[in-house]
Amino acid sequence: MRIAQVAPLHEAVPPKLYGGTERVVSFLTEELVAEGHDVTLFASGDSVTSARLHAVWPKALRLDPSIRDTIAPHMLLMEDVYRMAVDFDVLHFHMDYWPFSLFGRQRTPFVTTLHGRLDLPELQPVFNTFAQAPVISISDSQRRPLPQANYVATVLHGLPENLLTPQPVKQEYLAFLGRIAPEKRPDRAIRIARAAGIPLKIAAKVDRADQEYFDDVIKPMLAGGGVEMIGEIGDAEKPAFLSGAIGLLMPIDWPEPFGLVMIEAMACGTPVIAFNRGSVPEIIENGLTGFIVEDETSAVAAVSRLAGLSRTGVRHRFEQRFTAARMAADYLHCYRTLGAAERPMLRVIR
Amino acid sequence: MRIAQVAPLHEAVPPKLYGGTERVVSFLTEELVAEGHDVTLFASGDSVTSARLHAVWPKALRLDPSIRDTIAPHMLLMEDVYRMAVDFDVLHFHMDYWPFSLFGRQRTPFVTTLHGRLDLPELQPVFNTFAQAPVISISDSQRRPLPQANYVATVLHGLPENLLTPQPVKQEYLAFLGRIAPEKRPDRAIRIARAAGIPLKIAAKVDRADQEYFDDVIKPMLAGGGVEMIGEIGDAEKPAFLSGAIGLLMPIDWPEPFGLVMIEAMACGTPVIAFNRGSVPEIIENGLTGFIVEDETSAVAAVSRLAGLSRTGVRHRFEQRFTAARMAADYLHCYRTLGAAERPMLRVIR
Numbered sequence: 044m045r046i047a048q049v050a051p052l053h054e055a056v057p058p059k060l061y062g063g064t065e066r067v068v069s070f071l072t073e074e075l076v077a078e079g080h081d082v083t084l085f086a087s088g089d090s091v092t093s094a095r096l097h098a099v100w101p102k103a104l105r106l107d108p109s110i111r112d113t114i115a116p117h118m119l120l121m122e123d124v125y126r127m128a129v130d131f132d133v134l135h136f137h138m139d140y141w142p143f144s145l146f147g148r149q150r151t152p153f154v155t156t157l158h159g160r161l162d163l164p165e166l167q168p169v170f171n172t173f174a175q176a177p178v179i180s181i182s183d184s185q186r187r188p189l190p191q192a193n194y195v196a197t198v199l200h201g202l203p204e205n206l207l208t209p210q211p212v213k214q215e216y217l218a219f220l221g222r223i224a225p226e227k228r229p230d231r232a233i234r235i236a237r238a239a240g241i242p243l244k245i246a247a248k249v250d251r252a253d254q255e256y257f258d259d260v261i262k263p264m265l266a267g268g269g270v271e272m273i274g275e276i277g278d279a280e281k282p283a284f285l286s287g288a289i290g291l292l293m294p295i296d297w298p299e300p301f302g303l304v305m306i307e308a309m310a311c312g313t314p315v316i317a318f319n320r321g322s323v324p325e326i327i328e329n330g331l332t333g334f335i336v337e338d339e340t341s342a343v344a345a346v347s348r349l350a351g352l353s354r355t356g357v358r359h360r361f362e363q364r365f366t367a368a369r370m371a372a373d374y375l376h377c378y379r380t381l382g383a384a385e386r387p388m389l390r391v392i393r
Numbered sequence: 394m395r396i397a398q399v400a401p402l403h404e405a406v407p408p409k410l411y412g413g414t415e416r417v418v419s420f421l422t423e424e425l426v427a428e429g430h431d432v433t434l435f436a437s438g439d440s441v442t443s444a445r446l447h448a449v450w451p452k453a454l455r456l457d458p459s460i461r462d463t464i465a466p467h468m469l470l471m472e473d474v475y476r477m478a479v480d481f482d483v484l485h486f487h488m489d490y491w492p493f494s495l496f497g498r499q500r501t502p503f504v505t506t507l508h509g510r511l512d513l514p515e516l517q518p519v520f521n522t523f524a525q526a527p528v529i530s531i532s533d534s535q536r537r538p539l540p541q542a543n544y545v546a547t548v549l550h551g552l553p554e555n556l557l558t559p560q561p562v563k564q565e566y567l568a569f570l571g572r573i574a575p576e577k578r579p580d581r582a583i584r585i586a587r588a589a590g591i592p593l594k595i596a597a598k599v600d601r602a603d604q605e606y607f608d609d610v611i612k613p614m615l616a617g618g619g620v621e622m623i624g625e626i627g628d629a630e631k632p633a634f635l636s637g638a639i640g641l642l643m644p645i646d647w648p649e650p651f652g653l654v655m656i657e658a659m660a661c662g663t664p665v666i667a668f669n670r671g672s673v674p675e676i677i678e679n680g681l682t683g684f685i686v687e688d689e690t691s692a693v694a695a696v697s698r699l700a701g702l703s704r705t706g707v708r709h710r711f712e713q714r715f716t717a718a719r720m721a722a723d724y725l726h727c728y729r730t731l732g733a734a735e736r737p738m739l740r741v742i743r
Contacts, residue, residue: 100518114464115490115515122494122522140465144472144495165465168450172472 044132044378048072048094049085049124051138052116055103056090061222061248063303064158067200067370068137074203074371083131085124099123121145133378140166143173152381154179154195160300162188177381179374182322185300196377199325200301201370202310202361206278209312209358210286216242216271217346218288218313220281220304223249223257228318231294233264235316235339239346243292246284248275285311290333290349293317294342302326305333309361312354316345326365332357394482394728398422398444399435399474401488402466405453406440411572411598413653414508417550417720418487424553424721433481435474449473471495483728490516493523502731504529504545510650512538527731529724532672535650546727549675550651551720552660552711556628559662559708560636566592566621567696568638568663570631570654573599573607578668581644583614585666585689589696593642596634598625635661640683640699643667644692652676655683659711662704666695676715682707 048071054062057069068084069092075082076093084090088098089106099120104113117138125145128134134153136142146153156179170192180186180197217239219232229245236243249257265272276284285291291308298321305315305326315333317323327333331352334345363369398421404412407419418434419442425432426443434440438448439456449470454463467488475495478484484503486492496503506529520542530536530547567589569582579595586593599607615622626634635641641658648671655665655676665683667673677683681702684695713719 110515111513112515115513115519118490118494119519119522125494140468144468144475148498163461163465165460165462169465169469172469 044375045081045083045130046075046378047083047085047124047127047131047134048075049120049134049136049138049142050087050090052087052100052120053103053105053113054087056084056086056092059089059103059106063301064137066303067158070201070203070367071371071374074201074367075375078368078371080375083127085120097123097127117141125149132382135374135378140169140173140176143169143176147173147176152378153177154377154381156181156198157185157192158300160298161185161192162298179377181301182325184298184321184325187298195380196373198370198373198377199365200303200306201365201367202303202306204362204366204368207282207285207307207310209354210282212283212287214287214289216244216288218285218291218308219243219245219247220276220285220291220307221247222253223247223261224253225256225260226295226297228294228296229261230264231296231318231339231342232292233261233267233270235292235294235342235346237267237269238339238343241289241346243270244284244288245270245272246274246276246280247272281307282311285313288313290346291315292342293323294339295320295323297321299323306361306365309333309357309365312358312361314349314352314354314357316342316349318342328360332360394725395431395433395480396425396728397433397435397474397477397481397484398425399470399484399486399488399492400437400440402437402450402470403453403455403463404437406434406436406442409439409453409456413651414487416653417508420551420553420717421721421724424551424717425725428718428721430725433477435470447473447477467491475499482732485724485728490519490523490526493519493526497523497526502728503527504727504731506531506548507535507542508650510648511535511542512648529727531651532675534648534671534675537648545730546723548720548723548727549715550653550656551715551717552653552656554712554716554718557632557635557657557660559704560632562633562637564637564639566594566638568635568641568658569593569595569597570626570635570641570657571597572603573597573611574603575606575610576645576647578644578646579611580614581646581668581689581692582642583611583617583620585642585644585692585696587617587619588689588693591639591696593620594634594638595620595622596624596626596630597622631657632661635663638663640696641665642692643673644689645670645673647671649673656711656715659707659715662708662711664699664702664704664707666692666699668692678710682710 050056050068054065056065058065072084072094082094084092084094085097087103088101100116104110128151136155154177177195178192183197217236285308301322308315317327319335329335336342400406400418404415406415408415422434422444432444434442434444435447437453438451450466454460478501486505504527527545528542533547567586635658651672658665667677669685679685686692
């Protein structure tokens with residue numbers, strides 16, 4: 044198929060720094076190209092891809108201090124895609140509601156993956172008005188605050204099968220991976236590990252917005268010992284870090300729409316102890332790839348049961364459910380359904 | 394004519410607080426209604442107008458702390474206008490490049506007044522791509538950094554003829570009106586007044602972003618005496634404040650695209666001493682409604698010549714050149730030209 048992938052311009056694809064959306068767009072794009080599809084990636088010019096790169100803007104906006112108005116480049120992006128739309132079989136956007144007005148009035152099938160949380164009040168009237176625009180959720184739970192949208196599928200994220208693999212190291216600690224932020228609850232992770240009597244390693248960045256939380260809440264807790272902060276890590280360091288973990292702690296306190304770290308752990312054969320929020324029950328299979336818990340007490344109890352899970356089994360479920368190939372297959376199915384069923388709805392009517 | 398006025402949603406029309414764009418949209422809308430046109434104002438729901446109000450959002454976004462994503466309401470605004478577009482003879486936008494993609498592909502003539510400075514680098518590629526979209530500048534000088542846009546006219550701003558009128562008070566000071574900000578150069582105003590030996594009254598607000606500038610630069614200068622800070626004033630207080638001024642000092646150091654305070658002074662018969670930047674030579678008639686100067690030395694010299702200008706003459710030129718009626722007449726001429734000349738270019742082509 045001739046496929047346009049349209050990414051936001053804030054980060055490169057893949058991102059130079061943190062950027063979940065751009066990372067997933069990269070995984071999907073590379074997999075589609077590997078499978079022989081004709082893919083054009085609309086993204087910032089510092090993106091790296093084996094697809095055809097259409098660089099609307101030379102550089103990721105977040106890294107370009109000269110840019111004061113980030114809406115302008117995205118307006119240009121929409122126009123560029125529109126002008127080239129007839130050359131594609133499908134347009135796949137990763138930009139929230141941005142394409143709805145313009146692309147609802149042209150002929151090429153289009154779909155938008157919603158990557159963020161959908162509980163902002165300002166989204167309600169937007170999706171009331173654009174009730175016809177086809178969208179894809181990244182978990183079923185993500186849809187709850189916004190049931191009126193025209194969901195054509197849920198497509199869970201996937202990772203390239205061999206991006207992260209189990210390493211032959213001994214498991215000696217519990218792991219916390221990602222960002223130090225109140226809704227990620229690293230404080231819970233520290234308490235759970237201590238109560239279980241197992242060291243905790245935290246591989247996480249501290250955003251400027253979260254520095255105060257780190258200084259006020261987390262730093263004082265570190266004095267108690269048994270917790271090692273190893274800073275932010277990249278994909279190169281993740282296999283060793285995750286393979287060395289008895290389990291990943293995911294004690295979140297917000298409706299995370301997906302949560303890539305869970306499948307990163309699974310890729311390394313590492314089971315996950317996760318709080319029952321957001322997408323967790325759709326990703327973790329209780330008693331197979333980890334344990335779903337409701338509070339710290341049951342989390343501590345679950346730690347002692349981690350040894351009973353098969354790490355080979357965890358990796359196996361990753362390979363069955365969370366590879367980029369599975370994700371691409373799901374998306375291709377959506378593209379074909381859109382092309383067949385929705386084309387008559389998308390005619391220019393005025 | 395059936396006219397749509399489309400304002401941004403950040404402030405109400407007219408604005409509850411500062412908001413030059415929304416103020417001008419209000420003046421234009423009220424004048425068009427007074428002249429018998431059928432006007433619909435697309436704006437926040439707390440707007441006050443004699444036109445038909447189409448409230449896309451209940452409240453001005455800047456005053457609503459619950460709104461995190463201000464793009465969403467504007468996307469909704471664009472869609473609402475699009476769905477109603479066939480019911481209008483012309484669509485007049487005040488939202489920069491926002492309407493270009495969508496409204497360039499429908500039949501109702503549309504035009505956009507560019508209210509801001511046009512020297513941001515990110516505007517260059519946008520206006521290269523949208524070189525056909527008809528726009529109106531608010532001064533000829535505003536166009537300089539962006540010559541490639543499709544300017545159909547310059548329409549200078551205007552005020553309702555009797556909003557501000559000369560009051561029978563004695564002229565005893567020089568006036569500075571607006572905002573304390575580095576590019577407005579209140580420091581120059583203070584030095585000019587002192588060198589001329591005349592008291593200065595500053596009626597200006599200090600934005601949070603400019604508090605440091607005020608504390609570091611302006612506050613220490615006030616100790617020298619002869620300068621009175623009277624805070625921010627509204628339209629009710631402006632006639633007395635401006636009528637009591639020997640002249641308004643406008644020692645700006647940036648290419649101001651218009652500068653409403655100059656015509657507010659003129660409405661009260663008060664001449665203006667303005668630095669030769671941006672729109673100044675298009676608004677001030679040197680030796681008639683004020684003096685255009687290049688530096689502080691010539692500004693001080695001009696102060697002594699203010700008494701030679703006729704305040705009645707200044708007010709007269711305001712009535713001839715800067716009323717809302719003149720502004721509305723200019724816009725109506727544009728609307729009619731667009732309707733006649735540009736309609737064939739705007740057909741749906743796909």
